[in-house]
Amino acid sequence: MHKNIFIGEICANDEVQKDHFLMKMYLPRTFGAVLPGQFVMVRIAGLTDPFLSRPLSIYSFSLEQNACVLELLYRVVGKGTQILAGLIEGSQLEVLGPLGTGYAMPDTEKNIVFIAGGIGVAPLSLLAEHLCVNSPSCGPNMIFYLGAQSSRQILGLDKLQSLCYAVHVCTDDGSFGKQGLVTDLIRKDIKKYPPGDTIIYACGPKAMLKTLNTILGGKYRCDVSLEERMACGVGACMGCAVAVKEGSGGAAYARVCCDGPVFGLNQIIWD
Amino acid sequence: MEKRKIKSVNPLRVGLAGLRLKNPVIAASGTFGYGQEYAQYMDLNRLGGIAVKGLSLKPRSGNPPPRIMETTGGMLNAVGLQNIGVEAFINEKLPFLRQYDVAVIANIYGESVGEYSKVAAKLSAASGVHALEVNVSCPNVRKGGLSFGADPKAAAEVTRRVKGETDLPVIVKLTPNVTDIVQIAQAVEKAGADAVSLINTLTGLAVDIKTRTPRLKNITGGLSGPAIKPVALRMVWQVAKSVGIPVIGMGGILTVEDALEFLIVGACAVQIGTANFINPHAMIDIIDGLEAYLEDNKLKHIDDLVGTFKT
Ligand SMILES: Cc1cc2nc3c(=O)[nH]c(=O)nc-3n(C[C@H](O)[C@H](O)[C@H](O)COP(=O)(O)O)c2cc1C
Numbered sequence: 118m119h120k121n122i123f124i125g126e127i128c129a130n131d132e133v134q135k136d137h138f139l140m141k142m143y144l145p146r147t148f149g150a151v152l153p154g155q156f157v158m159v160r161i162a163g164l165t166d167p168f169l170s171r172p173l174s175i176y177s178f179s180l181e182q183n184a185c186v187l188e189l190l191y192r193v194v195g196k197g198t199q200i201l202a203g204l205i206e207g208s209q210l211e212v213l214g215p216l217g218t219g220y221a222m223p224d225t226e227k228n229i230v231f232i233a234g235g236i237g238v239a240p241l242s243l244l245a246e247h248l249c250v251n252s253p254s255c256g257p258n259m260i261f262y263l264g265a266q267s268s269r270q271i272l273g274l275d276k277l278q279s280l281c282y283a284v285h286v287c288t289d290d291g292s293f294g295k296q297g298l299v300t301d302l303i304r305k306d307i308k309k310y311p312p313g314d315t316i317i318y319a320c321g322p323k324a325m326l327k328t329l330n331t332i333l334g335g336k337y338r339c340d341v342s343l344e345e346r347m348a349c350g351v352g353a354c355m356g357c358a359v360a361v362k363e364g365s366g367g368a369a370y371a372r373v374c375c376d377g378p379v380f381g382l383n384q385i386i387w388d
Numbered sequence: 389m390e391k392r393k394i395k396s397v398n399p400l401r402v403g404l405a406g407l408r409l410k411n412p413v414i415a416a417s418g419t420f421g422y423g424q425e426y427a428q429y430m431d432l433n434r435l436g437g438i439a440v441k442g443l444s445l446k447p448r449s450g451n452p453p454p455r456i457m458e459t460t461g462g463m464l465n466a467v468g469l470q471n472i473g474v475e476a477f478i479n480e481k482l483p484f485l486r487q488y489d490v491a492v493i494a495n496i497y498g499e500s501v502g503e504y505s506k507v508a509a510k511l512s513a514a515s516g517v518h519a520l521e522v523n524v525s526c527p528n529v530r531k532g533g534l535s536f537g538a539d540p541k542a543a544a545e546v547t548r549r550v551k552g553e554t555d556l557p558v559i560v561k562l563t564p565n566v567t568d569i570v571q572i573a574q575a576v577e578k579a580g581a582d583a584v585s586l587i588n589t590l591t592g593l594a595v596d597i598k599t600r601t602p603r604l605k606n607i608t609g610g611l612s613g614p615a616i617k618p619v620a621l622r623m624v625w626q627v628a629k630s631v632g633i634p635v636i637g638m639g640g641i642l643t644v645e646d647a648l649e650f651l652i653v654g655a656c657a658v659q660i661g662t663a664n665f666i667n668p669h670a671m672i673d674i675i676d677g678l679e680a681y682l683e684d685n686k687l688k689h690i691d692d693l694v695g696t697f698k699t
């Protein structure tokens with residue numbers, strides 16, 4: 118059978134922090150299962166302004182008797198997300214997905230370290246939840262580093278605290294947790310996590326991932342999920358390019374939407 | 389009963405420059421990958437044709453990101469013709485497409501006349517390609533591309549050389565970034581083109597006012613989507629009445645009504661590009677809509693509609 122464009126019915130769409138919304142929607146059961154790291158393309162049917170669908174990573178996913186329940190956590194950054202934020206309960210959206218690749222699962226690593234910057238918490242939170250449910254032994258090994266601009270931008274903290282052994286929060290302005298960038302904290306703490314015994318998952322702004330790459334120095338197993346502007350979301354337009362290393366030592370542009378959005382940090386070429 | 393009989397004739401079938409299409413709806417190059425990407429969303433057998441992503445002699449890595457930017461009613465792209473190259477296309481992508489009963493149109497691109505003819509020769513020797521679409525118009529690559537499509541002599545020369553390498557129907561895809569598109573269309577017709585397709589994207593620009601830098605790394609990009617439809621329609625109309633060869637129209641088609649406008653002003657077939665991104669079912673909806681339109685208007689065949697524009 119062919120995959121459908123699904124109609125999602127919004128059952129909640131609340132501002133959980135300033136400019137940050139949590140949208141919950143029902144989808145038909147045929148939407149299927151979701152891998153942590155995957156995303157959906159959403160758009161308001163019939164609307165041509167904004168024109169393109171918006172890629173949003175999946176924050177939570179569960180099955181009910183007659184429906185899949187999907188939660189999307191998003192920040193209002195422009196026209197598209199502004200309109201999404203205005204949607205009320207009962208509104209419908211066109212949903213394409215689940216799309217892209219998911220995070221690789223841990224092997225036997227003793228330390229499972231998550232590093233999230235801002236809205237990057239969304240896919241990592243789903244991953245943490247997934248690991249707790251499917252491999253309960255992971256829970257005590259999971260340490261979450263959460264960075265935000267200020268206390269008003271911290272998202273999903275309660276859930277993370279219930280899932281992980283420890284959650285370290287830092288804010289740029291020091292209004293919550295430690296003051297500084299999440300990568301400053303990682304630079305200090307990384308000694309605690311020996312490369313052979315650690316898997317790292319990260320999602321956040323490009324600058325954060327770039328700094329992380331320098332800190333880790335290629336020694337760690339680290340999966341990151343990337344954000345890029347997208348048009349099709351299915352690999353057809355080549356619009357969502359990211360430079361990656363190729364087997365032969367060369368470079369190539371991969372598609373974030375279907376070759377990713379999850380990539381090994383060591384694969385990516387940071388200019 | 390009457391209706392049944394008419395249906396069995398297939399009212400949407402079109403013959404175009406030796407190319408037989410089961411309906412006049414073709415996926416536009418660069419917006420439909422190599423077909424595979426959308427195969428899980430639709431039955432490719434329903435489509436009239438698929439124009440695959442522009443192929444060059446050697447693989448091309450394309451432009452650095454960001455490559456796309458949304459605009460009002462459309463988008464800018466500067467993909468830079470990233471593609472796997474003609475050899476990999478023949479070996480890795482064509483076998484997949486051969487499973488389907490759909491016309492495969494190989495869109496080709498070269499940086500020199502010689503490259504165009506080499507790519508054309510390789511594709512003509514492969515089985516499963518039904519026509520060549522010669523992109524003389526892509527505005528994204530700094531050298532080559534633009535100058536061919538903007539100069540009647542260069543466009544004619546590419547056409548002639550490609551024709552010399554192939555027995556397949558040759559469609560020349562025109563750029564709108566010229567002063568007089570009719571002049572270019574007539575030049576390629578004279579040089580032996582079997583059909584023309586138009587329009588490719590219109591060169592555009594978007595600026596980030598915070599940083600005062602371009603939104604695209606390439607600075608400029610090609611505008612596509614509904615924003616360009618009136619310009620595309622005007623050009624298709626002008627070209628259709630000035631050449632004797634078939635015209636394939638495109639630019640901003642989202643719905644069956646849009647497609648009908650192109651057919652009315654003289655296009656024998658249409659291509660659907662950017663619409664696929666926002667609605668992977670767009671082409672199927674358009675095909676169904678064309679059939680319904682013919683029935684509603686008591687037209688026996690799509691040919692009875694083409695070029696019926698009254699001015
Ligand atoms: C992302 C993208 C890539 C494209 N790549 C090609 C290409 O490789 N070769 C080509 O001839 N046209 C290419 N085009 C142009 C389209 O085939 C089409 O001419 C144009 O987009 C106008 O139609 P539309 O408004 O329906 O998209 C591309 C367009 C887009 C949006």
Ligand code: FES
Pocket residue numbers: 346347348349350351352353354355356357372373374375
């Ligand atoms: S968004 Fe089109 S290829 Fe990734």
